[in-house]
Amino acid sequence: MIPLRTVQTAGGEVAVILRRSDRAVGYVKDGVLQTLIDARGHNLAPHVTAAVDVLLQEKVRQALVLGYGGGAASTMLHRAGVDVFAVDCDPCAKPLAQLFFRAPPCLEVVVSDAAAYVERAAAASFDGVLIDFQDSFETPRAYLSQSFWRAVARVLRPRGMVIVNVTRWLHGGRDWRAFQGALGLGGFDAVALSDEHGAGNRILVSARGATSP
Structure with a gap:
């Protein structure tokens, strides 16, 4: 691996690396690979493709992505x-994504804690939410909070869908x-949990329950 850029953030070290064998570029936070694209800019992470495919199959028109990473x-x-x-x-996520991962400059990226953002976001703003901000073996506190999931349910429109990247640490861990x-108490019914994609990641698809806010 060839380091291209390293940035120290409040949440840990973010690095952009180049894989020698095929010139793929990776976005790594605290040693955990979050984004990987090939030399042509195509995504190489199977779980990301799977999550996007579900949202497109559901004909989502407005999507909220919690955990931008390399974009x-x-x-x-x-x-x-x-x-x-x-x-x-x-704060470094958007500029690094534009510089190294071919992310379009027009993409709007808010610098915020995900839980804080959904608490203040307008209700019924999105058709789908993609959640992917676990970047270590520790489960994010928000994932275990029914208030977080209620806030996510609130920003979804009726029949809205939430997709969660379930890491191997979460699925195989104590949490x-x-x-x-917490997901159920927050107003979501589990629809499907995929088989493993790539490095142990699974895609959890959930829908708002009948009693969701």
């Missing part, structure tokens, strides 16, 4: 004609049942 999912959605609004806690419980 691969947001870029794919944007190129498919979806109106994308992204959130990332690291899995607590996560499922």
Whole structure:
């Protein structure tokens, strides 16, 4: 791996690396690979492709992406004609995505904690939400909070869909049942959990329950 850029952030170190073997470019936070594209700018992370495919199959027109990273999912959605609004806690995410990952400059990326953003976002603003901000073996506190999931449900329109990247740490760890419980109490019914994609990632598809706010 060849380091291209390293940025120290409040949440840890963000690095952009080049893979020697095929010239693929990766976005890495605290040693965890979050985005990987090939030399032509095409996404190489199977779970990202799977998540985007679900949103496109559901004909989502306005999508919220919580966890922008290198911008691969947001870029794919944007190129498919979806109106994308992204959130990332690291100010360096958008400029690095534009410089190294071919993300279009027009993509709007708000620098914010994901939970704080959905708490203040307008109700019924999005058809779909893609959640992907677990960047270590520690489960994000928001994932275990029913208030977070209620806030996510509130920003979704009726029949809205939420897609969660379930890492191997979450699915195989001690917090899995607590996560499922918080999701249910927050107003979501689990629809499907995929098989593993790539490095142990799974895609959880959930819909607003009948009693969601």
